[in-house]
Amino acid sequence: MPDIAAALATAKQALRSCTDSHDLEAQLLLSAVLDCDRTHLIAHAEDRLASAQLEQLQNLLARRCRGEPLAYILGWREFYGLRLSVNDAVLIPRPETELLVDLALEHLPQQLAAAPRQPPPATVLDLGTGSGAIAISIARHRPDVQVMATDLSTTALQLARMNAASHALENISFHAGSWYDALPETCAKIDMIISNPPYVAAQDVHLLQGDCRHEPSMALTPGDDDLACYRSIITGATDYLLSGGLLLLEHGHDQRQRLLALLQETCWESVQCHDDISGIARVIMAKYNPDHSR
Numbered sequence: 001m002p003d004i005a006a007a008l009a010t011a012k013q014a015l016r017s018c019t020d021s022h023d024l025e026a027q028l029l030l031s032a033v034l035d036c037d038r039t040h041l042i043a044h045a046e047d048r049l050a051s052a053q054l055e056q057l058q059n060l061l062a063r064r065c066r067g068e069p070l071a072y073i074l075g076w077r078e079f080y081g082l083r084l085s086v087n088d089a090v091l092i093p094r095p096e097t098e099l100l101v102d103l104a105l106e107h108l109p110q111q112l113a114a115a116p117r118q119p120p121p122a123t124v125l126d127l128g129t130g131s132g133a134i135a136i137s138i139a140r141h142r143p144d145v146q147v148m149a150t151d152l153s154t155t156a157l158q159l160a161r162m163n164a165a166s167h168a169l170e171n172i173s174f175h176a177g178s179w180y181d182a183l184p185e186t187c188a189k190i191d192m193i194i195s196n197p198p199y200v201a202a203q204d205v206h207l208l209q210g211d212c213r214h215e216p217s218m219a220l221t222p223g224d225d226d227l228a229c230y231r232s233i234i235t236g237a238t239d240y241l242l243s244g245g246l247l248l249l250e251h252g253h254d255q256r257q258r259l260l261a262l263l264q265e266t267c268w269e270s271v272q273c274h275d276d277i278s279g280i281a282r283v284i285m286a287k288y289n290p291d292h293s294r
């Protein structure tokens, strides 16, 4: 049987034609097989694999070379420094979505530690939570905030609940249903609504490429009208946001101007646009003002 160094070299070679990150991916797959971290591969380079381990590695390499996303093979993806379980019921959280979390954490009202009587906790609603990536990151960084996470997919919600439990979060609740229909009737007004909804038009060729081929289509596309989910979310937000509350939306690179036009139609002010780290138009943020007139 090969030692770890030889198995790693073979894995890198096998992955060379199917991914640009063959070095890293080879390490991650071998670590998964050996149930160890990546430093172990270097420190124990001369340890030999058992035949069952070699067979398992070959199996994982074959799945990756057939195009299966690395995150689904490993069963996890890191987002905002947290390891989250993922499976083919959820979108694989993208690094560019971390911008939404940065902005949410920057703009959530701060709890005043010295206040004589604490106000009720600030509330955040994450619409279409998938693996729970956005909601869980916010809940983890702001234990004083109450986070509600919704999804139409009950299998996605099941995984999101598991992820919240694995990070021992108690300030997050999960609700199944389409957008605001998921919320309890008694739901109080909310400080912040955040969403990374499906926004790729059904005819977009990107749906036929890379990881998207394996991700649930309900997580990626709303159908022919790429803005359909934004229309529902923006219109409904006015029933649920506190006056002065914020709406934060991730969007596609070519949707900024059309979203700005949508926000013009209703009671929004202080609209801000943000690019992601690659300089691509990515997030739009607006403040709800019910008295704002055009």
Ligand SMILES: C[S@@+](CC[C@H](N)C(=O)[O-])C[C@H]1O[C@@H](n2cnc3c(N)ncnc32)[C@H](O)[C@@H]1O
Binding pocket: 090, 091, 092, 093, 094, 097, 127, 128, 129, 130, 131, 132, 133, 134, 150, 151, 152, 153, 156, 177, 178, 179, 196, 197, 198, 199, 218, 219, 220
């Ligand atoms: C682009 S994914 C975002 C997942 C996660 N928030 C993230 O950023 O990784 C969109 C999510 O919206 C959910 N979704 C689609 N239609 C919905 C609807 N009508 N109501 C609620 N959630 C919906 C999908 O199931 C999916 O989990």
